[in-house]
Amino acid sequence: MLERPLLAGRGKRTWVPQTTRDPRTPHRGHSASPGVRSRVWDEDACPTRQGRQLRSRVGKAAWPVWGLFRKFLVLAVGFAFCLPAGAWGPEGHRIIGELAAKLLTPAARSRVAVILEPGNTLASVSNWADDVRQERPETAPWHYIDIPIRKPSLNMARDCPKRDCVIAKIEDFQQILQDSSGTTQSQREALMFLTHFIEDLHQPLHCSDNKDRGGNDVAVEFLGVPTNLHSLWDSGLVARMGPEDQLLQSLSRELTRSAVARLSGGSVRDWAEESHRIAQSIVYGRLPSARSASKESAIRLGEAYERAADPVIRLQLERAAARLAKTLNTLLPK
Numbered sequence: 001m002l003e004r005p006l007l008a009g010r011g012k013r014t015w016v017p018q019t020t021r022d023p024r025t026p027h028r029g030h031s032a033s034p035g036v037r038s039r040v041w042d043e044d045a046c047p048t049r050q051g052r053q054l055r056s057r058v059g060k061a062a063w064p065v066w067g068l069f070r071k072f073l074v075l076a077v078g079f080a081f082c083l084p085a086g087a088w089g090p091e092g093h094r095i096i097g098e099l100a101a102k103l104l105t106p107a108a109r110s111r112v113a114v115i116l117e118p119g120n121t122l123a124s125v126s127n128w129a130d131d132v133r134q135e136r137p138e139t140a141p142w143h144y145i146d147i148p149i150r151k152p153s154l155n156m157a158r159d160c161p162k163r164d165c166v167i168a169k170i171e172d173f174q175q176i177l178q179d180s181s182g183t184t185q186s187q188r189e190a191l192m193f194l195t196h197f198i199e200d201l202h203q204p205l206h207c208s209d210n211k212d213r214g215g216n217d218v219a220v221e222f223l224g225v226p227t228n229l230h231s232l233w234d235s236g237l238v239a240r241m242g243p244e245d246q247l248l249q250s251l252s253r254e255l256t257r258s259a260v261a262r263l264s265g266g267s268v269r270d271w272a273e274e275s276h277r278i279a280q281s282i283v284y285g286r287l288p289s290a291r292s293a294s295k296e297s298a299i300r301l302g303e304a305y306e307r308a309a310d311p312v313i314r315l316q317l318e319r320a321a322a323r324l325a326k327t328l329n330t331l332l333p334k
């Protein structure tokens with residue numbers, strides 16, 4: 001992810017579509033402040049505590065009163081989008097990390113604790129790869145792979161020719177993590193990158209592209225709030241799924257032993273193709289018209305789109321957690 005304010009600047013209430021993928025790669029080159037990671041709208045820096053409270057209050061039940069409280073709700077939803085956007089926003093990453101940690105074997109859990117610095121957990125390091133992206137620009141392409149939206153499947157030679165994409169990096173960091181002769185520092189970084197990239201891979205717009213920088217160039221207006229398609233899938237829709245702790249609990253309940261076994265199969269490349277198919281069928285496929293490539297006017301999205309997206313987002317969060325846990329349980333057996 002790249003934290004990008006949904007608002008143009010502190011105190012300014014003008015919504016602008018945000019770039020949430022790499023601002024440095026040439027074809028991903030626009031943003032309100034390219035190359036500068038904004039901390040202004042970090043979750044903890046959301047303008048006021050009240051704003052953060054509004055975020056949890058403005059649940060779906062509040063929307064029928066839209067006519068009466070339009071201005072209030074626009075502001076409140078604005079606060080909801082204060083979450084920095086990314087391949088999943090920090091909330092999505094944390095949730096996957098929390099869920100995966102519960103699914104680790106005792107052996108993998110203790111190895112993870114040893115490799116990470118004291119006090120850290122899978123959830124707390126889940127966003128590290130995004131945090132270092134500005135200081136380590138070479139890592140920016142590692143967060144996604146551009147499988148063309150009209151292609152049925154992945155082609156590594158076409159989509160990842162320099163092995164500089166999320167799939168290749170997951171494979172590389174699996175090797176490093178598995179190599180017990182590596183330094184603690186290299187193992188720690190490998191674990192933090194691997195965790196984040198498996199999470200990223202499950203955001204469909206990190207595995208698909210419609211010549212729109214993974215949806216960053218697709219202006220949308222979701223329930224009246226201007227944003228862009230990528231940002232909406234990173235964090236806008238997740239933010240509307242209820243308070244983080246409640247969402248975490250309900251996903252955790254669904255991740256039964258049999259569900260984990262069912263969800264965790266397949267290879268990294270299978271997972272990427274699955275994400276790509278979701279981008280085809282839901283992310284772009286449920287847009288109200290064939291205007292997904294439009295760069296001129298915002299596509300209006302509402303509750304019908306949200307109803308199609310929400311079950312998929314829940315499933316992708318669960319899949320990511322089950323697969324991250326299975327990967328670590330396999331790589332860190334003792």
Ligand SMILES: [Zn+2]
Binds near residue numbers: 087129196200
């Ligand atoms: Zn990322």
